[in-house]
Each structure stands twice: as structure tokens, then as C-alpha cells.
Amino acid sequence: MTAGPEVVEKTPKSAESAPPPATLGGDSKRSVEQIALLLFIIVPFLALVAAVPLAWGWGVSWLDLGLLVAMYFIGCHGITIGFHRYFTHGSFKAKRPLRIALAIMGSLAVEGPLVRWVADHRRHHKFSDAEGDPHSPWRYGETVPALLKGLWWAHMAWMFDEEQTPQHKFAPDLIKDPAIRRISRQFVLWTSVSLLIPPLIGGLVTMSWWGAFTAFLWGSLVRVALLHHVTWSINSICHAVGKRPFKSRDRSGNVWWLAILSCGESWHNLHHADPTSARHGVLKGQLDSSARLIRWFEQLRWAYDVRWPNASRLDSRRQENGSRRKDKAAQAA
Known part of the structure; x- marks a missing residue:
């Protein structure tokens, strides 16, 4: 990575000098959080299947x-x-209320504790599509059977591997923040809040248990399952296929049909070419709702020091293609 939050390579000299772990099981994945994540993967997926006849x-x-x-979009x-x-790559700086709000909003996605998520992703960028990458689809080779196995691994199987990402090594800045550490440890609590909001609203609006049930099915379970698979597709599909207009040391590609559902994350090639850029969809027609919201946060003065892309920086990262045709970058969010 070119910049962003510093990744400390040395672990603390003693357990006494280190802050408390930011996840209930520490670096270990055999914890109540991991069991909860397994349940919150299986149950929403079953609900997604059940939703077809119900609809x-x-x-x-x-x-x-x-x-x-x-x-879903929250x-x-x-x-x-x-x-x-923000937390992984430091694409912008945020005032304290926005920092806390983003930590809670991300926790509502039910994708695991904040600190573990960030540690795994920083490790992914350090070893992207090479040995040490926790979820590369090229893990088993380049033959069709190997790639199919690798896609399954990158999509979701990697989350249950016993290999650990040391959080004190890859996310020391977050562990040192007591509020962020607390939110990360409260993963099960925020998951419960996320799942209970829809049935509470559905029940109160319809004044019926059936309204609460269908709101829980669609607004909680189906929503979580859909968001999970869209997010995981960035790890699997976007590292196996897609256009690569920018130079990166891995196989990250742009997958246009995932752009809206992934809130701009599927413009993955530019992200790996310039990880700290606040905007991933930089070419004409590349929708990036996340960049738009960051721009609004900046205009409201909630965010500052935003790392927006510029033409010279993008040109330096373009792939050589003979005449090096220069497309205009969409710099105005």
C-alpha cells in the first residue's frame, strides 16, 4: 500500500504492555464470535432460499x-x-462522531468484529494473490478445478480456517482506541440490534406478529445473506475476472454488474492499484455511491484530508496498451 494507517511489524514485547484484545477470542477464531458468525451465515442463507416460495x-x-x-445500504x-x-486504508480522516457512527454501521452488516475485519483485509493487501493472502482464489493453482476450489475458498471457506491474523500486528491503531475496541468486542450485540430493527419496525407499523415475521425474514435474514454474498464476491469474483485498466501486483479486476450492490467496491482494480484512494470508480460511468457519501461528509466538514484521485496519479498507474489512450478520470464526485 502506498499510504494509510501504519502497520506495525513488531508485536508487543509483553502481554502486560498490550491493550486488551478487541475481539472476544483475541486472534483465535474458535470463539463465541466465530460461532455466532457461522450461525449468521447459515441462517440468513436458509432464509434466502425460503424467501423464494414466500414471495x-x-x-x-x-x-x-x-x-x-x-x-442493506446502511x-x-x-x-x-x-x-x-476509512479504518483499513485511511482514505480520509473523520471527526469523532462520524468515526463511531461508521464503526457501528459496519458492525450492522454482520461480517465479523471490526478489528478482525480490518486486520484480515490489511493482511490481504500485504500479500494480495500471493502466499499469505487469507482469501486469494488462486490459492490452489490456475487449472479450472483448482480455480473453482479457490473461488469457494475466497468466497467464504477462508473465514473458518484456523490460520490466525495477528491483530496487534495488523491493526494496532484500532486496538489502542478504547471506543473502537469496545465496539469491536460488541459484535454479537450489534448483530442482535441489526436483526431486531426490521421486525420491531414491521410489527409496530402493521400492529401484527405476521408483519414482524415478514419484516424479519426480508429486512433481517434475506438482507444479511444478500450483503454477505455481494461482499464476498469482491474477494472471489473480482480477483478472478474483470477488466484491469490499472497496474497492480495482483489479479484484481473491475466487475461492473456488482457496482451498485457493492456500493462501488467492485471497481476493484483501481483500489489495488491505489489502495488509499477514497474513490474506486474513477473512470467515466463508474458509479461509486461510497465516494459520493464521502464527498458529502467532506462538504459537511465531518470528514477531511480526503485522498481523492487526480489525473497525474491515475496516469502513472495505467496499463501500457500501445498508444496509451487516456480516458478522463471522473474526479468530481
Whole structure:
């Protein structure tokens, strides 16, 4: 990575000098958080399957769909703006209330504790598509069977590997922040809040248990399952296929049909070419809702020192293609 939060290579000299762990199980994945994550992966997926017959003429309302969309994009932007561009890469600086809000919003996506998420992702960038990368789809080779196995690994199987990412090594800056450490340790609490908001609203609006149930099915379970698989597709699909207009040391590519659902994250090639850029969709027509929100945060003075892309920086990262045709970068968010 070119810049961003410093990754400390040395672990603390003694356990006494280190802050408390930011996840309930520390670096170990055999913890209540990991068991909870397994349940929150399986149950929403089963709900997604069950939602198909339920949606066939009954079992879904505009309220349910509204809750699904609202909760989806709250959690998605919490991950893309908060966990990813801000906490992992330092694409901008945030005032304290926004920092806390982004930590909570990302936690509502039910993708694991904040500090573990950031540590795993910083490790991914350090070893991207090479030995040490926790979720490269090229892990097993380049043959079709190997790639299919690798895609499954990169999509979700890697999360249950016993290999540990040392959090004190890859996310020391977050561990030192008591508020962020507390939010990270409260992963199960924020997951419960995330799952309970839709049925609470659905039940109160319809004044019925059935309204609460369908809101829970669509606004909680189906929403979480959909967001999970979109996020995981960035790790798997976007490292296996897609256009690569910018130079990077890995196989990250742009997958246009995931752009809206991923809130701009699927413009993955530029991200790996310039990890600290606050905008990933930099070419004409590349929608990036996360960059738009960061721009609004900047205009409201909630965010500052934003690392926006510029033409010379982008040109230095373009792939050589003979005449080096220069597309205009979409710098105005």
C-alpha cells in the first residue's frame, strides 16, 4: 500500500504492555464470535432460499422491501466507507462522531468484529494473490478445478480456517482506541440490534406478529445473506475476472454488474492499484455511491484530508496498451 494507517511489524514485547484484545477470542477464531458468525451465515442463507416460495404471491410487502433496501445500504456503506476505506486504508480522516457512527454501521452488516475485519483485509493487501493472502482464489493453482476450489475458498471457506491474523500486528491503531475496541468486542450485540430493527419496525407499523415475521425474514435474514454474498464476491469474483485498466501486483479486476450492490467496491482494480484512494470508480460511468457519501461528509466538514484521485496519479498507474489512450478520470464526485 502506498499510504494509510501504519502497520506495525513488531508485536508487543509483553502481554502486560498490550491493550486488551478487541475481539472476544483475541486472534483465535474458535470463539463465541466465530460461532455466532457461522450461525449468521447459515441462517440468513436458509432464509434466502425460503424467501423464494414466500414471495410467490404473498409474504412480502413494500414495507418489507423498504426495510431490506434501507438496512442493506446502511450496512453496506458501513463496510465500504467505514471498515474498508476509512479504518483499513485511511482514505480520509473523520471527526469523532462520524468515526463511531461508521464503526457501528459496519458492525450492522454482520461480517465479523471490526478489528478482525480490518486486520484480515490489511493482511490481504500485504500479500494480495500471493502466499499469505487469507482469501486469494488462486490459492490452489490456475487449472479450472483448482480455480473453482479457490473461488469457494475466497468466497467464504477462508473465514473458518484456523490460520490466525495477528491483530496487534495488523491493526494496532484500532486496538489502542478504547471506543473502537469496545465496539469491536460488541459484535454479537450489534448483530442482535441489526436483526431486531426490521421486525420491531414491521410489527409496530402493521400492529401484527405476521408483519414482524415478514419484516424479519426480508429486512433481517434475506438482507444479511444478500450483503454477505455481494461482499464476498469482491474477494472471489473480482480477483478472478474483470477488466484491469490499472497496474497492480495482483489479479484484481473491475466487475461492473456488482457496482451498485457493492456500493462501488467492485471497481476493484483501481483500489489495488491505489489502495488509499477514497474513490474506486474513477473512470467515466463508474458509479461509486461510497465516494459520493464521502464527498458529502467532506462538504459537511465531518470528514477531511480526503485522498481523492487526480489525473497525474491515475496516469502513472495505467496499463501500457500501445498508444496509451487516456480516458478522463471522473474526479468530481
